[in-house]
Amino acid sequence: MTTRLLQIGEVAEQTGLSLRTVRYYEQMGLITPERRSDGGFRLYSSVQVTRLRLIKRMKPLGFHIDQMRELLEARDTLHAVDSAPAARDAAAHLLAEYAQSANQRVRDLREQLTHAQDFSDQLAREVATLT
């Protein structure tokens, strides 16, 4: 059961990312298309689409691209069957650290949201006073 390969346009549509962004992520080493067509078109499988969706969910956490790559690589190492035990260990450590800081970022985000909400409410009140 082989899955159809998608061009970059369809991938962009399905992930909500721009063509430019998808290409940029490739350049930065976050993803690689399944293969290229004879003419050079990037062709993606559902695996990459899933990965891109993951990256998109990650974005609000504010990690830099290098960090995202490191995180993804650590995950890859853990999930690969042929990883050396030492590499697996290192990857697990790294991932644990990222899990920690992800949690912290979520807390920061929550606080920012509170402030933004405060501001929005204040603005709404100011506007309401003008009736």
Next chain:
Amino acid sequence: MTTRLLQIGEVAEQTGLSLRTVRYYEQMGLITPERRSDGGFRLYSSVQVTRLRLIKRMKPLGFHIDQMRELLEARDTLHAVDSAPAARDAAAHLLAEYAQSANQRVRDLREQLTHAQDFSDQLAREVATLT
């Protein structure tokens, strides 16, 4: 009862913004120091500190600096005693629009937070599996 004037360093400390950012905001027309010292040092009163804190609360909403300026100007127009009625009306309209879109941004932020939380939880689970 006169309040002490602060140099940019103290202002930065009190607001959590960098010197560069405070200067940049001035260049972009968001704030103006109360006055300058004879030697050219920027001197701020508590009014500007409050304004900078407001701007900082605003930031997570993702408005562009031009929009922030417009918003702040509209507020200024409304709060000024000597504003012409027409200007006051226009300002009120603008402010109402910004209040609207601020509300929308808060909702967007909330959604992003949800996704970030999902990602963080997933990561935590993946790490937990490795015990």
Next chain:
DNA sequence: AACACTATCACGTCGCGTGAAAGTAC
């Protein structure tokens, strides 16, 4: 005379946006 603080350039960075010119065809 020394020290901390601040001033103004001006170039660098990051994550893309946005054409332009040319090639490809799930």
Next chain:
DNA sequence: GGTACTTTCACGCGACGTGATAGTGT
């Protein structure tokens, strides 16, 4: 042979970071 999609440069942008160099003194 026309249309829609894609390719690779390559410059632009917003919101600052980061020195360098020189002046100030809440």
